[in-house]
Amino acid sequence: MAGQSRTSRSDNEPWRIGLLFSRSGIMELVETEHFRGSALAVEEINLAGGVLGRDIEPVCYDPATSPDLYRRFAERLIVEDGVSTIFGCCLSSERKAILPIVERRNALLWYPSLYEGFEYSPNVIYTGATPNQNSIQLAQYLFAHYGKSLYLVGSDYIYPRESNRVMREFVEREGGTIAAERYLPMEPGEEQLRRVVDDIRRTRPAAVFSTVVGRGSREFYRLFHAAGLDPATMPIASLTMAEGEIQAIGPELCVGHLTSAPYFSSLDTPASRRFVAAYRSRFGAGSAVTMYAEAAYFQIHLFARSLARAGSLDTQRLVDAALGLEIEAPQGAVMIDADNQHAWVRPRIGKATAEGEFAVVWEARQPIKPDPYLVNHAYDDAWTE
Numbered sequence: 001m002a003g004q005s006r007t008s009r010s011d012n013e014p015w016r017i018g019l020l021f022s023r024s025g026i027m028e029l030v031e032t033e034h035f036r037g038s039a040l041a042v043e044e045i046n047l048a049g050g051v052l053g054r055d056i057e058p059v060c061y062d063p064a065t066s067p068d069l070y071r072r073f074a075e076r077l078i079v080e081d082g083v084s085t086i087f088g089c090c091l092s093s094e095r096k097a098i099l100p101i102v103e104r105r106n107a108l109l110w111y112p113s114l115y116e117g118f119e120y121s122p123n124v125i126y127t128g129a130t131p132n133q134n135s136i137q138l139a140q141y142l143f144a145h146y147g148k149s150l151y152l153v154g155s156d157y158i159y160p161r162e163s164n165r166v167m168r169e170f171v172e173r174e175g176g177t178i179a180a181e182r183y184l185p186m187e188p189g190e191e192q193l194r195r196v197v198d199d200i201r202r203t204r205p206a207a208v209f210s211t212v213v214g215r216g217s218r219e220f221y222r223l224f225h226a227a228g229l230d231p232a233t234m235p236i237a238s239l240t241m242a243e244g245e246i247q248a249i250g251p252e253l254c255v256g257h258l259t260s261a262p263y264f265s266s267l268d269t270p271a272s273r274r275f276v277a278a279y280r281s282r283f284g285a286g287s288a289v290t291m292y293a294e295a296a297y298f299q300i301h302l303f304a305r306s307l308a309r310a311g312s313l314d315t316q317r318l319v320d321a322a323l324g325l326e327i328e329a330p331q332g333a334v335m336i337d338a339d340n341q342h343a344w345v346r347p348r349i350g351k352a353t354a355e356g357e358f359a360v361v362w363e364a365r366q367p368i369k370p371d372p373y374l375v376n377h378a379y380d381d382a383w384t385e
Helices: 003-007 028-047 067-079 092-104 135-145 158-173 190-203 215-226 243-249 270-283 291-310 315-322
Strands: 015-020 056-061 085-088 108-111 124-126 149-155 177-184 207-211 236-238 258-261 326-329 332-336 348-352 358-363
Touching: 015 028, 015 067, 028 056, 028 243, 028 270, 028 291, 056 067, 067 085, 067 092, 085 092, 085 291, 092 108, 092 124, 092 158, 108 291, 108 315, 135 158, 135 207, 135 258, 135 348, 135 358, 149 158, 149 190, 149 215, 158 177, 158 207, 177 190, 190 215, 207 215, 215 236, 215 243, 270 291, 291 315, 291 326, 291 332
Parallel strands: 015 056, 015 085, 085 108, 108 124, 149 177, 149 207, 207 236, 236 258
Antiparallel strands: 258 348, 326 332, 348 358
């Protein structure tokens, strides 16, 4: 088995891991936040003495948002660099690109991004939210406060199409309507975005559910504001728009728009305050602290706890050690579900403020069990107003 030689190291050799996040390309902003959260956690663990007296040593590559580069670097990490544990990917197209390599080589991917669900691999620990931990709550909030007519717009790849399928099924089941469903290239032109904004102005939905990602998402919010559309009566509701992109767009253009996520930097808890202070101390006082940084950060700490239990980078031993493991993350209690290797997280909905943060306008009473295949159709535990 490929993992055997990599786990038989001397007692003082560092634990080598791979970091595979894009720090260039269309997802540069968000994946740099993933990278920084990971780096901060590694530094904290090493300063505290490492794991079982050994430092964590990251091997880092920049795949530049290219699935081909993701495949090439994943293969290099495992075959040439002797790394069996990889932290990486944001887009589902990136995860799907390296998943066959990770499985074939019996490596382990820790995936920190929200995603569309409908996947399970014994070689992946999923620490981002699944649709029953963000989409369902967002739809119910929109129904309660804005109305039941949604306009769906997304980038043209796996995650938006699957997320919109889930949203459409839920909306129609609840007696709502879909005003339109539109898809844009990964790097849309201004005219393509403008046509969507014009169509929104014409159809007048109660809210816009956006899964547009990358640079195109930021231009979409700017054009929405320039068209005079008012988020107080018709917000853009997203699962991906975080503080970093709000900062890049201009907070004054985003006031009133919504995001559903387990973490916002405005959370006033000791763990969140410590994380925000540490992140800004390391990366600059003006750095935006986001769900992307937080998920990448806590999963490294969760890995370190699992590694201390397992005493080895062997994939199966690490997975076994992680199952059922609970830690106090900046977002609150997080646990890896023993049934499906996804994380229990606490859903929240935030409304963008003029300060570039999110005011939490709703949160679940407790963490929600991940249901990546949406087996539970009731979701009575997912929503209370």
